[in-house]
Amino acid sequence: MSVSATTAVIPPGLAIAKALPDLMLPVKVRRGVLGFLRNNPTVAIGGTLLLVLVLIGIFAPYLWTVDPTALAPARRLRAPSADFWFGTDALGRDVYSRVLYGTRVSLTVGLSVALLATFAGLAIGLVSGFVRWADSIVMRVMDGLMSIPPILLAVALMALTRGSVGNVIMAITVAEIPRVSRLVRGVVLSLREQAYVDAAVACGTRTPMIILRHILPNTLAPMLVQATYVCASAMIVESILSFIGAGTPPTIPSWGNIMAEGRALWQVKPYIVFFPAAFLSLTVLAVNLVGDGLRDALDPRMAKSL
Amino acid sequence: MSSYILRRVLVTIPVMAIVALFVFSLLYIAPGDPAAVIAGDQASPADVERIRQSLGLDRPFLVQFGSWIWQILHLDLGTSIFTNLPVASMIAQRIEPTLSLMALTLVLTIIIAVPLGVIAAWKAGSWIDRVIMAFAVSAFSLPVFVVGYILAYVFALELEWFPVQGYTPFTEGFWPWLQNLILPSIALGCVYIALIARVTRASMLEVLQQDYIRTGRAKGLGQPSILFVHALKNAAVPIVTVIGIGVALLIGGAVVTESVFAIPGLGRLTVDAILRRDYPVIQGVVLMFSFLYTLVNLMVDLTYTVIDPRIRY
Numbered sequence: 001m002s003v004s005a006t007t008a009v010i011p012p013g014l015a016i017a018k019a020l021p022d023l024m025l026p027v028k029v030r031r032g033v034l035g036f037l038r039n040n041p042t043v044a045i046g047g048t049l050l051l052v053l054v055l056i057g058i059f060a061p062y063l064w065t066v067d068p069t070a071l072a073p074a075r076r077l078r079a080p081s082a083d084f085w086f087g088t089d090a091l092g093r094d095v096y097s098r099v100l101y102g103t104r105v106s107l108t109v110g111l112s113v114a115l116l117a118t119f120a121g122l123a124i125g126l127v128s129g130f131v132r133w134a135d136s137i138v139m140r141v142m143d144g145l146m147s148i149p150p151i152l153l154a155v156a157l158m159a160l161t162r163g164s165v166g167n168v169i170m171a172i173t174v175a176e177i178p179r180v181s182r183l184v185r186g187v188v189l190s191l192r193e194q195a196y197v198d199a200a201v202a203c204g205t206r207t208p209m210i211i212l213r214h215i216l217p218n219t220l221a222p223m224l225v226q227a228t229y230v231c232a233s234a235m236i237v238e239s240i241l242s243f244i245g246a247g248t249p250p251t252i253p254s255w256g257n258i259m260a261e262g263r264a265l266w267q268v269k270p271y272i273v274f275f276p277a278a279f280l281s282l283t284v285l286a287v288n289l290v291g292d293g294l295r296d297a298l299d300p301r302m303a304k305s306l
Numbered sequence: 307m308s309s310y311i312l313r314r315v316l317v318t319i320p321v322m323a324i325v326a327l328f329v330f331s332l333l334y335i336a337p338g339d340p341a342a343v344i345a346g347d348q349a350s351p352a353d354v355e356r357i358r359q360s361l362g363l364d365r366p367f368l369v370q371f372g373s374w375i376w377q378i379l380h381l382d383l384g385t386s387i388f389t390n391l392p393v394a395s396m397i398a399q400r401i402e403p404t405l406s407l408m409a410l411t412l413v414l415t416i417i418i419a420v421p422l423g424v425i426a427a428w429k430a431g432s433w434i435d436r437v438i439m440a441f442a443v444s445a446f447s448l449p450v451f452v453v454g455y456i457l458a459y460v461f462a463l464e465l466e467w468f469p470v471q472g473y474t475p476f477t478e479g480f481w482p483w484l485q486n487l488i489l490p491s492i493a494l495g496c497v498y499i500a501l502i503a504r505v506t507r508a509s510m511l512e513v514l515q516q517d518y519i520r521t522g523r524a525k526g527l528g529q530p531s532i533l534f535v536h537a538l539k540n541a542a543v544p545i546v547t548v549i550g551i552g553v554a555l556l557i558g559g560a561v562v563t564e565s566v567f568a569i570p571g572l573g574r575l576t577v578d579a580i581l582r583r584d585y586p587v588i589q590g591v592v593l594m595f596s597f598l599y600t601l602v603n604l605m606v607d608l609t610y611t612v613i614d615p616r617i618r619y
Contacts, residue, residue: 140320140321140324141324141328143321143324144321144323144324144325144327144328145324145328147321147322147324147325147596147599147600147603148325148328148329148592148595148596148599149554149555149557149558149595149596149599150554150558151557151558151559151561151562152557152558152561152576152591152592152595152596153592155561155576155580155588155592156329156332156588156589156592157332157335158580159344159579159580159583159585159588160332160333160340160343160344160585161343162343232446232447236449237558239449239451240449240450240451240558240561240562243451243562243565244561244562244565244576244577244580245577245580245581246580259451263565263566266455266459267463267470270455270459273455274455277449277451277452277455280449280452281447281448281449281452284446284447284448284449285443285444285447288443288446288447289443292443
């Protein structure tokens with residue numbers, strides 16, 4: 001009976017299913033920096049963009065710019081042309097030169113805040129993840145700090161200090177530290193429960209060594225990703241601070257300052273605001289792309305969900 | 307239930323106290339002599355001394371902090387150095403446009419972002435998902451004033467659909483109010499929409515894999531019912547959390563949005579205070595917004611118990 005069923009004639013209207021495609025495609029292993037970049041195109045795109053911007057910042061004086069602070073009342077508010085690529089502002093300054101020099105401020109602030117906030121957050125997070133009595137105090141303080149919106153915290157700090165790039169970096173760093181230390185603490189608390197930490201404890205490894213050897217290396221991946229987001233947010237906050245007059249002093253051309261100066265005229269001369277805005281958005285996008293790409297590469301589980 | 311609410315409310319008090327202490331100690335944390343900085347470069351020593359006294363910097367720290375807290379408990383936020391008006395009444399005069407802007411943004415954001423995230427999760431991997439996520443990444447990279455200027459240029463200057471700048475109070479009618487606020491709200495909401503859409507998608511993806519969703523499908527529930535009733539309800543906790551946390555973005559962004567669209571709210575007050583180095587006003591605004599933010603997150607925590615009755619602290 002069963003034999004005849006398998007050899008039965010196929011009824012009309014039904015067809016034999018096609019062979020299924022081979023789902024297990026061969027995995028191509030790529031190694032080295034170039035291989036990593038080919039596997040993670042977002043990092044490659046963001047990184048290239050960022051590299052170009054860094055080069056622009058470094059070589060700003062050699063990229064056909066003039067003195068970004070040179071006033072020339074005779075040629076005020078020229079539209080973009082072959083002579084003035086991005087036009088001139090209300091004081092006759094060359095917007096192209098100002099925007100190119102502005103790259104330096106944004107990248108300096110972004111990078112410095114990312115580094116400082118990461119190191120400070122790492123230190124605070126490690127301490128509160130390991131020292132029980134410090135944990136509740138530190139975390140209550142961080143809760144309080146996190147209840148102050150970061151931009152307002154930076155505004156308040158800037159109102160009490162003189163405008164300078166260093167003070168801007170300090171103000172934004174203070175505003176970013178709570179988030180970073182919360183993240184580190186969370187990672188540390190989950191790492192502490194790992195079996196290899198128990199094993200290290202059982203072997204008699206001292207706590208500083210456990211932190212250094214077993215905990216710290218495992219916080220690096222999430223910290224790297226977090227640092228890119230801190231960098232992106234710091235650049236935005238810097239431009240916002242400068243835009244509302246609480247950031248870098250007006251004598252230094254930063255993108256926020258250029259936009260603040262173009263603000264009164266933006267309805268008639270939109271290009272003064274447009275060019276720094278485009279550069280700022282592009283830079284932040286580049287950093288975010290690197291961050292997203294790194295997150296996907298370093299934590300494949302997160303990549304699927306977010 | 308009521309004991310949980312009471313406990314949660316009581317926990318807020320120390321947080322607020324730390325916020326107050328921190329906002330107050332900023333005067334001491336800042337490097338240099340704040341009185342001299344606030345007085346400006348052209349100030350005479352007498353001016354600096356006058357400001358030092360009006361800020362109370364000549365008294366011991368704890369005495370100052372005590373009297374300052376006492377004042378705040380009586381809703382007295384000090385006096386402006388520039389106008390000599392009470393800061394509390396200056397804030398009260400300017401608060402309506404800001405709260406309007408934030409409320410409208412919050413409503414618009416939730417209406418737009420949650421469905422976007424749900425659709426992206428439902429069509430995960432498809433082109434719709436990719437478009438929504440690409441939007442989310444770019445919206446994260448666009449600072450609020452950039453979006454504001456682009457929107458104002460396209461929809462107000464070129465198309466003339468909306469007024470370029472200004473604000474009409476709610477009492478003068480809903481439509482004029484809405485017309486003035488719609489562009490600022492979208493500009494302000496952009497980052498927020500991106501954030502909430504991403505979290506909604508992530509949370510929904512997790513829920514959609516669960517067994518009861520398959521059961522729902524098997525018993526013939528329609529797709530909208532599965533997505534928006536059965537799945538969304540269980541995906542709601544992270545979404546609500548991020549809505550609460552994101553209010554900080556709204557507060558910071560509102561200051562900037564108001565100066566782009568010339569809305570006479572707290573943002574303008576802050577910007578003017580920065581220019582005049584009127585620290586008591588800045589302090590008052592920071593404190594007010596921080597308390598507002600703490601209260602919003604308190605409410606978020608309390609809604610958890612409604613969304614998910616299992617949550618108890």
